[in-house]
Amino acid sequence: MTNKGLLVIFSGPSGTGKGTVLKSYFAHHPEAKLSVSATTRQPRLGEQNGREYYFVTKEKFAEMKSKNALLENAEYCGNCYGTPRAPIESWLKKGYNVFLEIEVQGGAQVRKLLPDSIGIFILPPSVQELGNRLRGRKTESEDAIQKRLNTAKREIQQAAQYDYVVVNDTVEKAAAQVAEIISSEKYKTSRNSALIERVLNND
Amino acid sequence: MTNKGLLVIFSGPSGTGKGTVLKSYFAHHPEAKLSVSATTRQPRLGEQNGREYYFVTKEKFAEMKSKNALLENAEYCGNCYGTPRAPIESWLKKGYNVFLEIEVQGGAQVRKLLPDSIGIFILPPSVQELGNRLRGRKTESEDAIQKRLNTAKREIQQAAQYDYVVVNDTVEKAAAQVAEIISSEKYKTSRNSALIERVLNND
Numbered sequence: 001m002t003n004k005g006l007l008v009i010f011s012g013p014s015g016t017g018k019g020t021v022l023k024s025y026f027a028h029h030p031e032a033k034l035s036v037s038a039t040t041r042q043p044r045l046g047e048q049n050g051r052e053y054y055f056v057t058k059e060k061f062a063e064m065k066s067k068n069a070l071l072e073n074a075e076y077c078g079n080c081y082g083t084p085r086a087p088i089e090s091w092l093k094k095g096y097n098v099f100l101e102i103e104v105q106g107g108a109q110v111r112k113l114l115p116d117s118i119g120i121f122i123l124p125p126s127v128q129e130l131g132n133r134l135r136g137r138k139t140e141s142e143d144a145i146q147k148r149l150n151t152a153k154r155e156i157q158q159a160a161q162y163d164y165v166v167v168n169d170t171v172e173k174a175a176a177q178v179a180e181i182i183s184s185e186k187y188k189t190s191r192n193s194a195l196i197e198r199v200l201n202n203d
Numbered sequence: 204m205t206n207k208g209l210l211v212i213f214s215g216p217s218g219t220g221k222g223t224v225l226k227s228y229f230a231h232h233p234e235a236k237l238s239v240s241a242t243t244r245q246p247r248l249g250e251q252n253g254r255e256y257y258f259v260t261k262e263k264f265a266e267m268k269s270k271n272a273l274l275e276n277a278e279y280c281g282n283c284y285g286t287p288r289a290p291i292e293s294w295l296k297k298g299y300n301v302f303l304e305i306e307v308q309g310g311a312q313v314r315k316l317l318p319d320s321i322g323i324f325i326l327p328p329s330v331q332e333l334g335n336r337l338r339g340r341k342t343e344s345e346d347a348i349q350k351r352l353n354t355a356k357r358e359i360q361q362a363a364q365y366d367y368v369v370v371n372d373t374v375e376k377a378a379a380q381v382a383e384i385i386s387s388e389k390y391k392t393s394r395n396s397a398l399i400e401r402v403l404n405n406d
Contacts, residue, residue, distance in 0.1 A: 165399065184388070
């Protein structure tokens with residue numbers, strides 16, 4: 001099978017546990033890397049440059065954008081966010097599988113640029129269960145939760161743009177399903193023309 | 204994930220060990236079924252009707268063909284071979300994954316009819332190694348083996364028509380790779396529109 005790394009677009013509604021599933025996956029897969037976004041927003045307490053985000057000035061961000069150094073970018077609440085291209089390309093070349101935890105619009109931008117990437121959409125068991133989970137956190141008003149659930153519904157309706165859906169029923173099961181997807185993608189004929197040549201030529 | 208069965212087109216050059224890989228896979232996967240072909244050739248010693256083949260008369264075979272009861276058919280050495288459609292459709296409906304062990308031309312016929320099927324091509328580690336395996340059997344002349352290897356090369360060049368390639372390096376590893384492919388295909392978004400609806404509608 002191919003040794004080239006895979007780029008995985010990893011999306012799903014807020015509260016679905018994407019980050020927890022990835023954490024569980026990464027614990028068993030040292031050949032995987034998580035892309036770190038660049039942002040112009042201020043670091044929060046405990047955040048480290050290069051871990052949660054690359055914290056850059058507005059001027060630096062604009063320069064990265066103009067130099068085509070970002071795979072995608074967007075603005076939220078007056079701050080810019082973007083995905084730096086260079087570390088991803090370097091990791092892929094070295095054979096690492098690179099995960100982008102990204103919202104649906106950003107994911108669509110990256111897939112257009114890199115159609116060889118794999119899209120995985122994480123689903124909650126149901127929208128109702130997502131609501132229960134959000135309420136369980138006790139950090140938001142019912143009104144804010146309803147807004148989140150409406151956004152979640154709109155995002156889930158975009159799931160068809162992704163190659164795979166994984167239900168985050170239990171974290172370990174979802175992480176195992178992600179692992180199966182990554183493994184089997186490595187056997188795709190379209191990624192193995194070099195292997196087929198080697199078999200034919202006895203290399 | 205979807206509960207509908209998957210149809211798997213399983214091909215590869217003669218001598219690659221397709222049957223052995225499937226046997227190992229089936230030993231751990233009771234949700235899988237192997238399609239049995241119909242043929243007009245005479246049963247050989249030890250062959251059972253409905254196990255190795257459905258043994259039918261030329262008249263019966265012609266009738267099946269005319270009634271569109273075969274997914275594909277071909278003639279070798281004056282005998283007719285074909286894949287009965289009814290058992291496959293019935294198994295798929297019940298949720299079984301159905302495997303067709305079939306040569307490249309027949310596989311292409313089935314894929315045209317059922318584009319939802321999955322194509323897996325089994326490769327030897329190399330053509331040279333395939334030659335070594337065939338010689339190890341001590342059942343054929345070097346001339347016959349060379350002919351087989353030439354056929355194998357032509358078939359391997361058709362592997363690009365399949366979705367996945369699996370190298371039969373060791374049988375257990377190849378069977379495990381087949382299992383990963385089948386699992387991950389079940390998470391394909393294209394097979395899960397009903398699931399996405401259920402998540403949205405809290406069913």
